[in-house]
Amino acid sequence: MKSLCNLGGLFNQRGAYEQALAPLQRARELDPLFPEALLNLATCQGERGELEQAETLLREAVAQRPHYAEAWFTLANVLHHRGQSQEAVDAYDRCLQLNPRHATALTNRGVKLGELGRHGEAETSHRASLALQPANATAWYNLGNSLHKLQ
Numbered sequence: 001m002k003s004l005c006n007l008g009g010l011f012n013q014r015g016a017y018e019q020a021l022a023p024l025q026r027a028r029e030l031d032p033l034f035p036e037a038l039l040n041l042a043t044c045q046g047e048r049g050e051l052e053q054a055e056t057l058l059r060e061a062v063a064q065r066p067h068y069a070e071a072w073f074t075l076a077n078v079l080h081h082r083g084q085s086q087e088a089v090d091a092y093d094r095c096l097q098l099n100p101r102h103a104t105a106l107t108n109r110g111v112k113l114g115e116l117g118r119h120g121e122a123e124t125s126h127r128a129s130l131a132l133q134p135a136n137a138t139a140w141y142n143l144g145n146s147l148h149k150l151q
Contacts, residue, residue, distance in 0.1 A: 001027050001030040001031050001034065001037070002027075002034075002036075004023040004024070004026050004027035004030070004037075005023070005024065005027040005034065005036050005037045005040055007023040008020040008021075008022075008023040008024035008027065008037075008040050008041070008044065009036075009040045011023070011044075012040055012043050012044050012047070015047075017044045017047050017048050018048075020040070020044045021041075021044060024037060024040050024041040024044060025041065027040075027041075028041060033064055035061040035064050035065045035068055035071060038057045038058070038060050038061040038064070038071070039057075039058070039061050039068075039070060039071050039074060041057055042054040042055075042057035042058045042061070042074060042078070043074060045057065046074075046077075046078050046081070051078055051081055051082050052082075054078045055075065055078050055079065055082065058071055058074055058075035058078060059075065061075075062075060062094075067098055068098075069095050069098035069099040069102065070095075072091050072092075072094045072095035072098065073091075073092070073095040073102060073104070073105050075091045076088045076089075076091035076092040076095060076105065076108065076109075077108065079091055080108060080111075080112060085112050085115050085116050086116065088108075088112045089109055089112045089113060089116070092105050092106075092108060092109035092112065093109070096109070101132055103129045103132040103133040103136065103139070104129075106125050106126070106128045106129035106132070106139075107125070107126060107129040107136065107138060107139045107142060109125045110122040110123070110124075110125035110126040110129065110139075110142055110143075110146065111142055113125060114142070114145065114146055114149065119146050119149040119150045120150065122142075122146040122149075123143060123146040123147060123150065126139050126142050126143035126146055127143065130143065
């Protein structure tokens with residue numbers, strides 16, 4: 001079952017989402033309570049544009065394993081793409097409670113905070129991301145946007 005999940009994850013990494021589906025679905029059939037299979041299957045579905053299904057799977061994953069930071073991060077990204085800004089911020093916050101050094105979660109959180117008009121909080125989030133990854137051009141760009149909005 002774990003090897004099926006790994007195979008599906010490998011297909012995901014290569015962008016072969018159609019090929020990833022079968023092993024990931026089989027892994028889920030073998031063990032419906034295996035959060036990594038849910039995460040990989042949700043990633044696959046999200047990349048295929050099936051955001052509602054991806055969200056459902058990720059909610060299952062975090063319900064099964066509430067301390068699974070990467071599942072919270074991926075759920076936040078799906079919510080972000082579904083336009084659910086406050087829910088995305090809440091999921092990024094949960095991810096960051098579990099893994100405070102998740103620089104990408106800090107950057108993405110800052111983007112969503114900016115979309116909500118909370119530019120001071122966005123600035124803080126981008127600065128925290130840059131403290132972890134000073135060469136992150138995306139975080140610098142987003143910090144600049146936040147500072148511009150604060151003027």
